[in-house]
Amino acid sequence: MVPAIGSLILWAIVPTVLTLWFSFQGYNLLTPPKGFVGFKNFYFLLTDPGLPTVLLNTLLLVVAPVILTIGLGTGCAIVYNGVFYGRSIARLLVITPFFIMPTVSALVWKNLFMHPVYGLFAGISRTFGLTPIDWFADWPLASIVLIVTWEWTPFATLIILTSLQSLDKEQVEAALLDGARGFAMFIYIILPHLARALAVVAMIETIFFLNIYAEISGTTVGGRDLQQPIFRSSFTRVRCSGLTSAAPRRAPSWRSSSPTSS
């Protein structure tokens, strides 16, 4: 037992310790390493004027899709729990967004759907006589939340669906006998049963959303000759701290015409 768990722990512990170690080193990708610099990296990080915006954006970027995917996922799971014609194929179709590479889906959404001139959404707006929305210029954070939600709803759907299918039939019958229908059934019987699955989904999604990179770089930074705060900050002041996981996520602010830059 010890060898297996031991190697697993080693695999997990070494990177973490190294990350912490690096956070106290002065690394700059252009000049030779400076060695131990104490808390300078943390000082830079915490006194960065863009930090509150970054933190807020990260918070929004993580929380909003979690709530949306769980809400939509629960709805989808309930739909796909009931039997109907072609259910297995329909379920497969619903799951497909999760298999698309984040970079690819970001580019597809950006250029095929959200492009203010050639995108489908723009075309639809024009048909109704409205001015097309320039998604990534006016509502960058919302756009990315939309893309991420689209990608991850299938994941939530799957997990919640499996949990739904393990719902005790006898409990449901008893509730029906007591006169519970629809909404009451959902609140008192289904939701408590789903609590664990929802917690799992929320936890896993939070972990992954903190690591979102492809969607952001593929839409607002890559392909446009705007400043790239992430790479810029890494080539001028690499802050290899554990807190740096917040720094790369300089997601565009709620309303801005360019990614927030310091």
Next chain:
Amino acid sequence: MRVKQRQMLRRTTVGWLVALIMFFPVFWMALAAFKIELEAMAWPPLFFFRPTLEKFAEMQERVDYLDHARNSIIVAFGSTALALLLAIPAAYSMAFFPTKRTRGTLLWILRTNSCRRSACWFRSI
């Protein structure tokens, strides 16, 4: 019988509507792969057109797609195999021979995973 059928019909409609909405971007992307640029940007959107493999050839020519794809496949399968090699024995021992510290270890691994990706990127430099 009537209610059952109506319920079935309602469920089928809703179920397929949701499926098609979720799947439409993937479908559109697949369709656009076989169009030329002009057709891909056309409005009203083209569902019927002459499919071409021109873009695939161009992709291969420009960035040597197959080489990159092969790398991706090797990485994906290789890392999965390696991870399983490590994780399955560990999971087995944790499941059938749990100790006092098992749960704590698991939670710790899960927690420290959250800064994984960006930290890995920086570390790889």
